[in-house]
Amino acid sequence: MPEYDITDERDPKLKRQSFLKGLLAVMPLTIAVIPWGILAGSLALEIGLTASQSQAMSAIIFAGSAQLVALGMIKAGVGLGSILITTLLITSRHLLYAMAMRSQISPLPLKWRLGLGFLLTDELFAISNHSQHTAKANNDSVELQNNQNDKPLADTSHSPKLPLSSSKSPLPRHKFDRWYALGGGLTFYIGWNIATFLGIIAGQSIDNLDELGLDFAIAATFIALVVPTVKKPSILICVLVSLTLAVVCAVFDIQAGLLIASLSGMFAGVTYAKLTGEHKRSEPVKSADSVGEQS
Amino acid sequence: MIWIIILSMAALVFISRYLLLEPKLPLKLSDKTLTFLSYSAPAVLTAILAPIVFAPEGHLDISFNNSYLVCGVVATLLAHFTRNTLLTTVLSIGLFFIIF
Numbered sequence: 184m185p186e187y188d189i190t191d192e193r194d195p196k197l198k199r200q201s202f203l204k205g206l207l208a209v210m211p212l213t214i215a216v217i218p219w220g221i222l223a224g225s226l227a228l229e230i231g232l233t234a235s236q237s238q239a240m241s242a243i244i245f246a247g248s249a250q251l252v253a254l255g256m257i258k259a260g261v262g263l264g265s266i267l268i269t270t271l272l273i274t275s276r277h278l279l280y281a282m283a284m285r286s287q288i289s290p291l292p293l294k295w296r297l298g299l300g301f302l303l304t305d306e307l308f309a310i311s312n313h314s315q316h317t318a319k320a321n322n323d324s325v326e327l328q329n330n331q332n333d334k335p336l337a338d339t340s341h342s343p344k345l346p347l348s349s350s351k352s353p354l355p356r357h358k359f360d361r362w363y364a365l366g367g368g369l370t371f372y373i374g375w376n377i378a379t380f381l382g383i384i385a386g387q388s389i390d391n392l393d394e395l396g397l398d399f400a401i402a403a404t405f406i407a408l409v410v411p412t413v414k415k416p417s418i419l420i421c422v423l424v425s426l427t428l429a430v431v432c433a434v435f436d437i438q439a440g441l442l443i444a445s446l447s448g449m450f451a452g453v454t455y456a457k458l459t460g461e462h463k464r465s466e467p468v469k470s471a472d473s474v475g476e477q478s
Numbered sequence: 479m480i481w482i483i484i485l486s487m488a489a490l491v492f493i494s495r496y497l498l499l500e501p502k503l504p505l506k507l508s509d510k511t512l513t514f515l516s517y518s519a520p521a522v523l524t525a526i527l528a529p530i531v532f533a534p535e536g537h538l539d540i541s542f543n544n545s546y547l548v549c550g551v552v553a554t555l556l557a558h559f560t561r562n563t564l565l566t567t568v569l570s571i572g573l574f575f576i577i578f
Contacts, residue, residue, distance in 0.1 A: 270491065396545065408523060433529030
């Protein structure tokens with residue numbers, strides 16, 4: 184099937200400007216991730232990975248929470264299978280991010296798809312979609328496509344039908360800018376790896392880096408990312424169930440806690456929505472609250 | 479063994495990020511699956527952050543002495559009222575390192 188490349192014919196200067204805008208947009212999140220990166224680097228070293236393995240985790244996996252959870256499991260002597268199942272669960276949210284950005288990224292040339300795909304993190308997703316609050320909800324977006332584009336996208340027959348029950352599929356209300364996304368994604372990637380490197384360096388000379396409270400950076404970042412997504416009672420239920428079980432499992436030192444808590448939260452949310460008919464209310468049209476009520 | 483773990487994790491993570499960006503993929507995820515998946519981000523992120531905030535030492539600690547909890551609540555309020563990710567992270571982390 185043809186690669187319908189939407190070309191970006193802009194002046195290189197404008198591309199550079201977009202890139203810089205992306206860089207600036209992600210900067211605060213990059214700063215926030217530094218303590219977390221330091222933790223990832225130093226913890227890896229402490230658990231017995233070599234410096235190059237510790238850096239490789241950040242360089243090729245590039246998924247902070249999956250890395251930290253996996254390190255905990257390696258430390259506990261858990262097998263590869265369990266590590267991968269847990270990784271799959273932690274990373275499952277990226278399927279959804281990719282799904283929400285499919286209409287914008289899939290028409291791009293392969294190198295852009297691979298690049299932006301690799302760089303697709305919670306943070307990149309957040310900055311790419313954060314101009315939502317200027318949006319007015321419109322009702323023709325049953326198909327997940329960038330209907331805010333001035334010109335319709337090429338062939339969208341491959342666009343997924345998106346159930347509008349999903350408020351986690353914010354459609355960006357602006358023309359997608361690949362250079363902006365690259366600027367944001369790449370900056371965050373470099374920041375994460377520099378922070379990891381600092382952690383590896385520091386971890387070689389300083390003990391007990393994990394007692395500095397660096398992990399609060401994880402909590403703060405995730406709180407900042409989760410709270411705005413709680414737009415419906417079912418999502419609140421999901422979050423509360425997940426929170427409670429995660430804490431209980433942590434207190435009782437249950438290894439599969441993350442798995443138990445996340446899946447229970449997801450089931451609880453879906454079940455609640457089903458019981459209250461929440462999804463039906465937002466089915467026929469794109470409900471106003473599922474887009475851009477970030478204000 | 480560590481390299482095997484790293485490489486297989488990297489493959490899994492990359493596939494999960496790239497899969498739905500591939501235009502050749504005839505996407506057939508049922509509405510049910512999608513609805514279920516739509517809860518994955520809040521559920522997973524919460525499951526990761528909750529133990530850090532409520533049990534930083536491994537035991538439940540709901541008190542003002544728990545800086546994680548105090549700053550976590552501050553972050554939640556900031557996120558809720560300002561709706562600003564950037565402000566929330568920078569201010570709450572700043573506060574944390576002041577009082578921790």
